[in-house]
Amino acid sequence: MSTVTEQTITLHRPRATAPAAPKAERWSVDAIEALFKLPFPELLYRAQTVHRENFDPTKVEFATLLSVKTGGCSEDCGYCPQSAKYDTGVQASKLMELEEVLFAARRAKDAGATRFCMGAAWREPKDRDIEKVAELVRGVKDLGLETCATLGMLKDEHAQALADAGLDYYNHNLDTAPDFYGDIITTRDYQERLDTLARVRDVGVKVCSGGIVGMGENHRQRAGLIAELANLDPYPDSVPINNLVRVEGTPLANQEPLDPFEFVRTIAVARITMPTARVRLSAGRQQMGDAIQALCFLAGANSIFYGDKLLTTGNPDTDADVQLLARLGMGQSQQPAGKT
Ligand code: SAM
Ligand code: DTB
Ligand code: SF4
DSSP: OOOOOOOHHHHHHHOOSSOOOOOOOEEEEEEEHHHHHHHHHHHHHHHHHHHHHHHHEEEEEEEEEEEEEEOOOOOOOOTTTTTSSOOOOOOOOOOOOOHHHHHHHHHHHHOOSEEEEEEEOOOOOHHHHHHHHHHHHHHHHTTTTTEEEEEEEOOOHHHHHHHHHHHHHHOOOBBHHHHHHHOOOOOOOOHHHHHHHHHHTTTOOOEOOEEOOOOHHHHHHHHHHHHHHHTSOOSEEEEEEOOOOOTSSSTTOOOOOOOOOHHHHHHHHHHSSSSEEEEETTTTGGGGGGHHHHHHHHHHEEEEEOOOBBBBOOOOHHHHHHHHHHHHTEOOOOSSSSSS
């Protein structure tokens, strides 16, 4: 069991008032690793306490994903079925037309989604891509949905164009800890990811950033990912926690699955360290089972990807999700992020 005292952890809690410059690191990797090592009931109790202070613990946000440009990506992310470097059977396609995207967005809204996230398998968008995506953002927003996009790295002017189109969130994941990153991706570095997040923040678009666990990272590296996210200033508004979906043809296809309780712990630690963020129980739900998902909600997850497909892989049916929440006496959060 943990030898770390409560005092050690309390010492590293975010301060109520901003510290004077130079800015202190709010969460050390040691403090986060100590949270991970807490006895499971203690960790869940703390996470649930923080969750209740900031959200209605019975409500979950529904965000629907659509791959608006699939496959053929030049990056080598070792987990990704859309990289052109791996033979995964994913067919590359062009950017979808506006009407096709709006059709999917209307369907998502009718099914109950409040956020619509458009994903493109790009290293970074080109100028003409941004013009088209801006049009998609305007169209989806006009339907009354919150908009999110994930398009790869952004330049200043691209971030500004998306902000001007009314984009609410930009998703760009740190994916893993800095010291494990090079084992997974070689075609762009960690700093480039941080730079994109800074550009998004600078134009007033909310940041959605999280990562993937179960890629062979060690315990401390999982803590390192959460530390990177929690120490962003401010920490992200939305934090997707993905459990690796092992896809045939990718370098991580045969990766040993993560202990499901370790996944629940990751959600709990994200909740404790980023109290007001939407913590999204993201990829990997289809392989997880209802009981582990219920534990994730108890640990502070309050958002899911809702719809039978993620980008290229499967996700639980919408009916199954509605039923699961009903069985738990829970429901969908109708309001955008914040206290519901
Ligand atoms: N190309 C853009 C980028 O990389 O930022 C946007 C799309 S990319 C597919 C979005 C995120 O999906 C990745 O950063 C990664 O965290 C997640 N992802 C991709 N493949 C995954 C998998 N097999 N299992 C879990 N998460 C995955
Ligand atoms: C995120 O963190 N997870 C989503 C979304 N952001 C774009 C993507 C998950 C992709 C899972 C593999 C696939 O379906 O291709
Ligand atoms: Fe390309 Fe994004 Fe997949 Fe990496 S995660 S290969 S950048 S689509």
